[in-house]
Amino acid sequence: MTISGAISNALSGLRAAGRGAELVSSNISNALTPGYSRRVLDLSASAITSSGGVQIDGITRIFDASLAADRRLAEAEQVASENLATYYERFEQILGTPDLEASVSGRMSGFESSLITAASRPDAPERLTAAVLDAGSLANSLRDASDGIQDARSVADRTISQQLDQLNVALEQVVALNTQITATQVQGGDVAALQDARQGVIDTIGVLVPVRDVPRDNGQIALYTVGGAVLVDGTAAELEFHSSNLVTPYMSVGAGTLSGLTINGVSVRTDSEHGALRGGAIGSQFAIRDELGVEAQEQIDSIARDLVERFQDPNVDTTLAVGDAGLFTDSGGFFDPINELGLSSRLELNAAVDPDQGGETWRLRDGINAVTPGSVGDATLLTAMSDVLTEARVPASGGFGGSAFAAIDLVALVTSDTSNRVRISEQELSYTNARLTELTERQLADGVDSDAEIQRLLLIEQAYAANARMIAAADEMMQTILRL
Numbered sequence: 001m002t003i004s005g006a007i008s009n010a011l012s013g014l015r016a017a018g019r020g021a022e023l024v025s026s027n028i029s030n031a032l033t034p035g036y037s038r039r040v041l042d043l044s045a046s047a048i049t050s051s052g053g054v055q056i057d058g059i060t061r062i063f064d065a066s067l068a069a070d071r072r073l074a075e076a077e078q079v080a081s082e083n084l085a086t087y088y089e090r091f092e093q094i095l096g097t098p099d100l101e102a103s104v105s106g107r108m109s110g111f112e113s114s115l116i117t118a119a120s121r122p123d124a125p126e127r128l129t130a131a132v133l134d135a136g137s138l139a140n141s142l143r144d145a146s147d148g149i150q151d152a153r154s155v156a157d158r159t160i161s162q163q164l165d166q167l168n169v170a171l172e173q174v175v176a177l178n179t180q181i182t183a184t185q186v187q188g189g190d191v192a193a194l195q196d197a198r199q200g201v202i203d204t205i206g207v208l209v210p211v212r213d214v215p216r217d218n219g220q221i222a223l224y225t226v227g228g229a230v231l232v233d234g235t236a237a238e239l240e241f242h243s244s245n246l247v248t249p250y251m252s253v254g255a256g257t258l259s260g261l262t263i264n265g266v267s268v269r270t271d272s273e274h275g276a277l278r279g280g281a282i283g284s285q286f287a288i289r290d291e292l293g294v295e296a297q298e299q300i301d302s303i304a305r306d307l308v309e310r311f312q313d314p315n316v317d318t319t320l321a322v323g324d325a326g327l328f329t330d331s332g333g334f335f336d337p338i339n340e341l342g343l344s345s346r347l348e349l350n351a352a353v354d355p356d357q358g359g360e361t362w363r364l365r366d367g368i369n370a371v372t373p374g375s376v377g378d379a380t381l382l383t384a385m386s387d388v389l390t391e392a393r394v395p396a397s398g399g400f401g402g403s404a405f406a407a408i409d410l411v412a413l414v415t416s417d418t419s420n421r422v423r424i425s426e427q428e429l430s431y432t433n434a435r436l437t438e439l440t441e442r443q444l445a446d447g448v449d450s451d452a453e454i455q456r457l458l459l460i461e462q463a464y465a466a467n468a469r470m471i472a473a474a475d476e477m478m479q480t481i482l483r484l
Contacts, residue, residue: 111134180194271290
């Protein structure tokens, strides 16, 4: 090998060592940076000159696309599970557990007990008053439950709007990064940092809605939801949604009173089974607003209907005529079954027995439409009310399977079903947490290992020293030749 060849060989080694040290420094400094992918230098023997040397072929970004996609989907499932578990826990708190006096079950039990107590001493005004107060508390608890359900739906509606705004911004960012990556590649630049930035944006999108990324020419990617919607393919899709300030029991997508979702002006499904954005944060909020909240309202309304119809029966209170409101009313009036939706939010105690509305508690004993007090010792109506409350009836609505229930048992069924859903949702959340943790750890294993990077730096230092020594030896030979 000639002296000039040796120098050329050593210089190529110094360049490779310098570039390698730069990459190691970048890896170490970004070891804790979210979304950063480790870089390694690709080297090969130079075939350009006869003296050999080292050729830098490029920089490889260590990134497992398949693992990243699995982790992204796992995170979407985890967020959705967390949202649903939070909803079920909130609904359970709205209903309350049977051991709490202020729960719906506790109020129903208290009213039942007060009726029995009043029937044992129909002449005692304080017992009639206690029964009336317990009836009012029961009505209030069902109204509060309805309000809580609609509040959860309202929060979900607002959250959908906020998250879709975030999604639209993120999709535009992906398109912009696609363009920058293509331009940088054409110019022969390093696109690793741009790819990291794009991956970070995609991970943000993946929390909102589960997506798959598909490679396109010139380093670009397309994004599709697991529901089949195209979010990015050359251009970004535009998702539109109009939030409501307040969601009521009477509002739904089907009725056109709640906003659906459009993608590029085309309406798409939002249900949890076939929705375009199903899964993830946005999909779970749609499920709460349009499915779970609606189902919960139907159950509470069914309890309210069962309660109203038990005491609206003229066979129970003979002072009532057909079409007269009973002890529990629909906004003070007669309940018509065709108006069941939202009944629990309108449930009121009949003003005729409510002292706060100018009524008299003795009408609980003598009849809602009684004009004058009857015999103070007559417990016939109070006993009939107590009996009808414990009578097993088949609910007319609510999807309870056609079985017959006493009023307290119907409440217990809804409460028990909710508690069971809380347990199942917590199990699902535990599973999705474990899955996400495992995939995250596997992805981190491909990340920056500081110890390995230090070892690599020591090897680079040795290579640098060897090449520097080669140049020093060539210099000594040149000096020796010049002295001859």
